[in-house]
Amino acid sequence: MSITRRDFLGSSIGSSAALAGMTTVEPGQLHRAIPLPEETRLWDLATPALVVDADSLESNLRKMQNVYSGNSAALRPHAKTHKCPVIARQQLDLGAIGIAVAKISEAEVMVEGGIEPILITSPIATRGKLARLLALARQAPNLQIVTDRLQNVRDLNDGATAVGIKLQVLVDLNAGDDRTGIMLGESAITLAGEVARAESLELAGVQAYAGRLQHVVGWESRRKQYVQMMGQVMETVAGMRQAGLDVPAVTGGGTGTYDINSEIDGMTDIQAGSYIFMDDNYQNIGGRSGQVFNDFDSSLFVLATAISQPVQGQVTVDAGIKAFATDKEPPRLRDIRGVDYRFGGDEHGILNLTEPSEPIAVGDKVRLTIPHCDPTVNLYDHLHVVRGEKVSEVWPIAGRGRSQ
């Protein structure tokens, strides 16, 4: 990409002002793409802005779908990554069997946007959330939720009975993360039996998400640990079937094991999320063919502006702790070598110009990589969609902040 970064030299006030007006989106527009004026260029965007490269995104979406279209397992993308009904729609249109979300409030946004079927991948534990779940299941009858304990099965069943619905429930198995899920073995088989026997519940399958293992560095090591873990999961699933239970779905997996899951006999679908954006952290775990996991393109970035140069050898950009997730390594520059970013507070970042491959002056815009995509996306209301240098659309991140 050719870089025409200096805002004062190139851009028009008009298109920037038009974009400024865009920051207030009508409620009904939360689930649709918003077209932008023809002339809107990447370098016109008000910064910090979250931007996705449309070609890279489409390539990622197709590649993962192609892997699973010819596979015994299907693709059920996890929407906690993008929280964006426009992307969920694209995933479904390409052949995904449904969408996974982490929380009830995300499911509500997706249902509002006409996205279904939806699986909620975390258990709920309160009466308030149960009420929301039941209300949503009446709107979207193929909504699915996970459970990991007996009292919860009873509560779900009582609730579903009270409102007169049949609720689809998956047993959440602890696949080594020790985060949610019932322990493998007898207790899980017993719980599945309780779901199957509950009057107003339907046993839709099991979930076995080994999140920790998605991020094991080194493909062979990841493969070995994952195959071993999922082998144990499959023993429990076999036990359920031996007990006479119908277990239609065995869902789990993610981007880090996308090319390992096919070795797990009996997986029915894969909850990959990050493949659409591919952040720095995922690239660093290594792929099947090398030290960088680059099977998918890095499609997401933050556009920032150099706003000050108080001392020689560094410049200050307008994107800091409020513009990036900070739980991983700091962002890097996408286009310029010999420059390091460090956080300079909530609103600012400092670029150390050690040996810059291009000069960066005040007023210039720079593209910064995404250390960790899910919580970075969660900081923004809009995803700007760019092809080359042209910004074609804005997609509302309708589920932003929906952590409930």
Add this chain to the structure above:
Amino acid sequence: MSITRRDFLGSSIGSSAALAGMTTVEPGQLHRAIPLPEETRLWDLATPALVVDADSLESNLRKMQNVYSGNSAALRPHAKTHKCPVIARQQLDLGAIGIAVAKISEAEVMVEGGIEPILITSPIATRGKLARLLALARQAPNLQIVTDRLQNVRDLNDGATAVGIKLQVLVDLNAGDDRTGIMLGESAITLAGEVARAESLELAGVQAYAGRLQHVVGWESRRKQYVQMMGQVMETVAGMRQAGLDVPAVTGGGTGTYDINSEIDGMTDIQAGSYIFMDDNYQNIGGRSGQVFNDFDSSLFVLATAISQPVQGQVTVDAGIKAFATDKEPPRLRDIRGVDYRFGGDEHGILNLTEPSEPIAVGDKVRLTIPHCDPTVNLYDHLHVVRGEKVSEVWPIAGRGRSQ
């Protein structure tokens, strides 16, 4: 506070469902407090929820205002901490001389909410932002912006001339942070002269924000470094005045130096922000009278729910990386000792029940401390206002995500 945490035992579906409906706020309501039904209790809130203790907040607001009401310097609270017009209004009503914001987009939200006068504490560097600044200054004639370089002064002047306004500009001085601001001494004096002579600009003063020094651990060490730094700033201000310039405002300082600023002769106002919430990080810098800086109350917390217990000795809550800023130490439990929180991914936290002073079971709600307030507040749309156990109001965080 007595703890009645077990949601299934105590709360009604009704009020939780009412709150669920609250998550969609009408645009016109973004700047006003939203009353809640009488019976809404803290433990009824959908979690994770950001909550402020009204008594502690009011105490903090009054305490800081009282310090500065009898002082040669005034209080100009920094709204980047709360991004909430309801709180800004309270600060002004108590006697603050105005509000500081970090970015244009925050200023836009505050002006929409009827908050003024406003100072924007970061320089702008692009034509798009200039257009927005000028549009806003026409609406709010006492809007102030900082500048730190000559080309920017010319751009501001050209813009103000083009739209026929007189723009109030402060010279941003580099008070040791090397983040924004012109170097102290001759270059700063020259720049101030350029502002004063520019046809459509008015030199409103200087800004000297020593952000790094706000967080120096140990009060005496902080005091020493701060007094020394601000002494250099005042020499530059004296140089401006010797050059015949009128320098009405000398603004800077923050919560960490709130009881040191009075020693700086010539400061006109203080941009304190965090004092209203007092996060863990600020408490740890130490105060004048001890190792904990507890002159202000810790008023803010996140309410979370225990949703799973996959293994003995720990329990999983529904608040993770998307619920807290992660640039400082992890959160702690407010009410229960012998329990450690660690991040368990984007949506979850793990409580290690080492020696819990109270049992925590699935369904229980817990109050978690705020490691770093500004970027944590920036993750939430609403601030729930609690008195005792009763939630009286919801305040929209209208500036959430406004980092542009």
